[in-house]
Amino acid sequence: MTPARLIIRAIRRPGSIIHPFQRPVLLRLGGQRFNTTESHERPATTATATTSQKKQVRLTAESYPNIKRDSRFAKLTSEDVAHFSSICPVLSAESDDIEAFNTDWMRKYRGQTRLVLKPKSTADVSEILKYSNSRSLAVVPQGGNTGLVGGSVPIYDEIVISMNSMNNIRSFDPVSGILVCDAGVVLETADNYLADQGHIFPLDLGAKGSCHVGGNVATNAGGLRLLRYGSLHGTVLGVEAVLPDGTILDDLSTLRKNNTGYDLKQLFIGSEGTIGVITAVSIICPQRPSAQNVALFGVNTFEKVQETFIRAKRELGEILSAFELMDDTSQRCVAQVTGKKRPLDGEETKFYVLIETSGSNKEHDDEKLEKFLMALMEDETIADGVLAQDETQARNLWSWREGIPEVCGHWGGVYKYDVSIPLKELYSLVEDVKARFIEYGLLGEGEAVVDVVGYGHMGDSNLHLNVPVRSYDKRVEEVLEPFVYEWIQKRRGSISAEHGLGVAKREYVQYSRGETELSVMRSLKNHFDPKGIMNPYKYIKT
Amino acid sequence: MTSLRILVPIKRVIDYAVKPRVNATKTAVTTSGVKMSMNPFDELSIEESVRLRERHKGAVADILAFSAGPAKAADTLRTAMAMGADRALLVELDEKRAGESDLEPLAVAKLLKEVVNGEGCNMVICGKQSIDDDSGQTGQMLAGLLGWGQATQAAKVEVQGDEVLVTKEVDGGEEVVRVKLPAVVTTDLRLNEPRYATLPNIMKAKKKPMEKKTLADFNVEFKKRLETVEVIEPPPRQGGGKVDSVDGLISRLKELGAI
Ligand SMILES: Cc1cc2nc3c(=O)[nH]c(=O)nc-3n(C[C@H](O)[C@H](O)[C@H](O)COP(=O)(O)OP(=O)(O)OC[C@H]3O[C@@H](n4cnc5c(N)ncnc54)[C@H](O)[C@@H]3O)c2cc1C
Numbered sequence: 001m002t003p004a005r006l007i008i009r010a011i012r013r014p015g016s017i018i019h020p021f022q023r024p025v026l027l028r029l030g031g032q033r034f035n036t037t038e039s040h041e042r043p044a045t046t047a048t049a050t051t052s053q054k055k056q057v058r059l060t061a062e063s064y065p066n067i068k069r070d071s072r073f074a075k076l077t078s079e080d081v082a083h084f085s086s087i088c089p090v091l092s093a094e095s096d097d098i099e100a101f102n103t104d105w106m107r108k109y110r111g112q113t114r115l116v117l118k119p120k121s122t123a124d125v126s127e128i129l130k131y132s133n134s135r136s137l138a139v140v141p142q143g144g145n146t147g148l149v150g151g152s153v154p155i156y157d158e159i160v161i162s163m164n165s166m167n168n169i170r171s172f173d174p175v176s177g178i179l180v181c182d183a184g185v186v187l188e189t190a191d192n193y194l195a196d197q198g199h200i201f202p203l204d205l206g207a208k209g210s211c212h213v214g215g216n217v218a219t220n221a222g223g224l225r226l227l228r229y230g231s232l233h234g235t236v237l238g239v240e241a242v243l244p245d246g247t248i249l250d251d252l253s254t255l256r257k258n259n260t261g262y263d264l265k266q267l268f269i270g271s272e273g274t275i276g277v278i279t280a281v282s283i284i285c286p287q288r289p290s291a292q293n294v295a296l297f298g299v300n301t302f303e304k305v306q307e308t309f310i311r312a313k314r315e316l317g318e319i320l321s322a323f324e325l326m327d328d329t330s331q332r333c334v335a336q337v338t339g340k341k342r343p344l345d346g347e348e349t350k351f352y353v354l355i356e357t358s359g360s361n362k363e364h365d366d367e368k369l370e371k372f373l374m375a376l377m378e379d380e381t382i383a384d385g386v387l388a389q390d391e392t393q394a395r396n397l398w399s400w401r402e403g404i405p406e407v408c409g410h411w412g413g414v415y416k417y418d419v420s421i422p423l424k425e426l427y428s429l430v431e432d433v434k435a436r437f438i439e440y441g442l443l444g445e446g447e448a449v450v451d452v453v454g455y456g457h458m459g460d461s462n463l464h465l466n467v468p469v470r471s472y473d474k475r476v477e478e479v480l481e482p483f484v485y486e487w488i489q490k491r492r493g494s495i496s497a498e499h500g501l502g503v504a505k506r507e508y509v510q511y512s513r514g515e516t517e518l519s520v521m522r523s524l525k526n527h528f529d530p531k532g533i534m535n536p537y538k539y540i541k542t
Numbered sequence: 543m544t545s546l547r548i549l550v551p552i553k554r555v556i557d558y559a560v561k562p563r564v565n566a567t568k569t570a571v572t573t574s575g576v577k578m579s580m581n582p583f584d585e586l587s588i589e590e591s592v593r594l595r596e597r598h599k600g601a602v603a604d605i606l607a608f609s610a611g612p613a614k615a616a617d618t619l620r621t622a623m624a625m626g627a628d629r630a631l632l633v634e635l636d637e638k639r640a641g642e643s644d645l646e647p648l649a650v651a652k653l654l655k656e657v658v659n660g661e662g663c664n665m666v667i668c669g670k671q672s673i674d675d676d677s678g679q680t681g682q683m684l685a686g687l688l689g690w691g692q693a694t695q696a697a698k699v700e701v702q703g704d705e706v707l708v709t710k711e712v713d714g715g716e717e718v719v720r721v722k723l724p725a726v727v728t729t730d731l732r733l734n735e736p737r738y739a740t741l742p743n744i745m746k747a748k749k750k751p752m753e754k755k756t757l758a759d760f761n762v763e764f765k766k767r768l769e770t771v772e773v774i775e776p777p778p779r780q781g782g783g784k785v786d787s788v789d790g791l792i793s794r795l796k797e798l799g800a801i
């Protein structure tokens with residue numbers, strides 16, 4: 001690499017100039033705030049809230065006083081520790097610093113475990129669970145600990161089962177594209193391995209440098225490529241899991257089709273560690289696209305955004321790989337906080353859309369995309385737009401989408417909701433919430449609320465509603481909740497589109513799920529985990 | 543102010559976000575199947591020409607983007623026109639013919655001299671180097687061949703009457719040079735922030751004229767003077783090690799002879 005190339009990379013990269021080689025992992029967020037600390041004054045709500053000063057993270061048990069330690073669970077004894085030590089390496093609070101396993105990535109939740117287990121094999125996990133179950137010791141499976149709803153850390157003294165040491169790629173078949181790997185393989189490691197073979201992991205998200213493939217499956221993560229490659233419910237072909245009593249469930253099929261009975265692996269996708277520990281995953285991976293394009297454009301009304309989306313699907317078809325929506329407020333926030341020059345310098349529009357195409361033939365894709373964009377310009381469906389001419393411009397354009405979650409925390413804190421809403425009304429929630437803040441006199445210069453921001457994976461009907469605030473305020477929370485949840489419920493949306501339930505959303509499931517559904521879920525949970533030792537106090541109330 | 547006819551030379555290179563790989567025979571860097579884009583210094587040159595036009599209404603009569611390269615370099619020239627160049631000239635090189643695949647700086651400078659004379663340009667704004675070969679010679683050679691003044695590594699360009707004031711960043715501060723037109727100016731990284739190609743401008747660029755020529759159209763001798771002995775990857779970075787304590791760090795540094 002030539003020196004000039006290095007310098008240019010350092011200077012031109014979106015965001016920082018510090019690490020010229022590393023992909024800006026932390027810039028690729030799916031809708032959250034990070035590296036920040038919860039303020040002590042703030043009462044617990046489901047919205048992610050952050051302040052800039054770095055303090056000790058508050059104990060989850062204190063933020064959620066209604067969650068009491070379940071007395072059915074045994075307390076850890078030195079005999080237990082000795083037994084676990086005979087199975088696999090352990091870290092204990094007495095001799096090691098285990099704070100990182102107790103605290104979540106947002107620094108919003110903190111548990112009180114005294115013991116972390118690091119199994120190296122499925123057999124180790126089986127031994128661990130068999131013993132824990134017999135002793136009624138509660139456990140929390142932990143992957144890369146990047147989950148955003150507090151599911152990956154204990155609340156009380158649950159033992160952490162860290163999957164970090166189970167990180168082997170077991171097999172890859174270049175003909176079918178099927179990858180089999182341990183649950184603890186880091187997503188980026190898996191993707192790099194696949195890249196060398198001309199394939200791509202069908203999931204991409206901001207936390208890729210830390211999150212585990214097993215954790216992705218356990219949370220049914222959505223991310224940036226869902227529009228193109230579909231959800232993990234379609235791409236995951238098999239799961240190997242250990243049930244709470246230590247039984248190994250080997251459903252690690254590498255078959256695309258297998259209609260021989262109930263599809264058990266599906267239950268583990270999105271189960272958030274509540275019915276067993278996922279130890280390995282088999283997943284079908286597509287060919288890696290060799291050509292990519294990114295365009296960003298301004299659109300004046302939400303009707304026109306929808307029209308653009310329909311036409312993108314029709315005219316770009318198989319090469320469309322992202323369709324991201326950002327409102328004017330979100331872009332003003334990014335510009336204000338980062339000080340960067342906006343890509344479109346004409347008159348501001350209400351909405352901005354980022355489109356990405358991925359295909360196998362550059363000329364073909366360029367032609368298709370240009371034709372599509374020119375047609376939209378000509379009939380004035382879109383007001384203005386830019387097309388990245390090189391990779392760095394493409395990344396810079398992405399930073400106007402991916403930088404939103406972080407900048408929203410700039411003023412002191414932010415309330416965040418990750419919701420699914422039928423497409424037609426996707427943006428109305430933002431308008432309605434804003435109108436309420438105005439009505440209650442909470443929005444504006446010197447008021448608690450800075451503004452109301454909407455953006456998200458439009459292609460998946462997934463909206464991120466963010467309310468940047470100057471300080472946390474009970475009045476703001478009262479305007480937001482339960483209003484937001486009731487609003488979603490009325491439209492049969494989801495109160496948690498891609499981040500799951502964990503501790504954060506377990507109180508609110510009923511806004512998206514009926515009593516019958518919940519009771520079937522409870523009996524499933526009870527069937528798999530009669531003693532309730534798997535990731536207790538989370539997901540749904542049992 | 544002198545009416546400016548600006549020539550901006552442009553090179554199509556491996557995209558600067560892509561990590562180049564050396565070919566199996568260690569004679570060059572692999573370009574097939576690799577994303578190619580405009581040399582970033584050339585983006586700066588185009589941007590600066592367009593800004594000169596915007597700053598001095600009516601003073602810039604012509605911005606000509608020039609490239610000697612493969613047929614695909616036409617795309618790069620279209621980008622230049624979408625950014626604001628008025629027209630383009632492509633000298634299409636036949637990659638298969640020996641000597642045409644990789645023109646040396648002197649050959650490029652000679653070509654540019656012919657273009658300058660043929661098109662009546664009085665200012666050349668070019669990158670101080672291209673990020674594939676890092677030769678950093680073309681601008682200077684061109685000025686020499688033309689007998690023009692030159693101002694290299696521009697961090698700021700101001701045109702005043704028939705003179706150009708160029709600020710360059712040097713060790714410990716800034717140096718301002720004044721050069722009389724006609725002149726060659728080479729651009730440095732902090733000169734400006736190149737604009738995106740907007741959709742309306744991409745559309746307009748499609749209609750702007752692009753002339754195509756070959757080396758045979760020029761009365762220039764393209765003899766190779768340089769021989770590439772070998773191309774190798776930089777040595778991989780050594781991984782870091784951990785030490786247990788401050789004392790451990792000190793003794794390790796001593797071991798390495800660093801203190
Ligand atoms: C910057 C950033 C961007 C993100 N972007 C997106 C996004 O775009 N889309 C999206 O959907 N999500 C996103 N997320 C959240 C996402 O859900 C997680 O990053 C990831 O999927 C969780 O993987 P993990 O290995 O970190 O799991 P953890 O956080 O460790 O665990 C998450 C949950 O899964 C359980 N679990 C983990 N591993 C196992 C296992 N082997 N067996 C059983 N249960 C297990 C845990 O108990 C916990 O309940 C983002 C997070 C961050 C920090």
Ligand SMILES: Cc1cc2nc3c(=O)[nH]c(=O)nc-3n(C[C@H](O)[C@H](O)[C@H](O)COP(=O)(O)OP(=O)(O)OC[C@H]3O[C@@H](n4cnc5c(N)ncnc54)[C@H](O)[C@@H]3O)c2cc1C
Nearest residue numbers: 233234237253254255256257258259260261262263264520
């Ligand atoms: C010419 C032909 C070609 C075929 N090609 C294919 C093929 O390419 N790929 C493939 O996968 N299959 C194929 N099949 C088989 C395929 O499974 C069936 O055609 C179809 O999916 C079954 O639909 P059906 O409504 O006829 O169900 P039925 O035959 O009526 O029922 C099939 C099963 O589903 C149950 N069932 C039906 N309806 C319901 C309901 N509403 N709720 C609960 N249970 C229900 C029944 O109890 C039964 O167990 C083919 C069959 C034929 C005759």
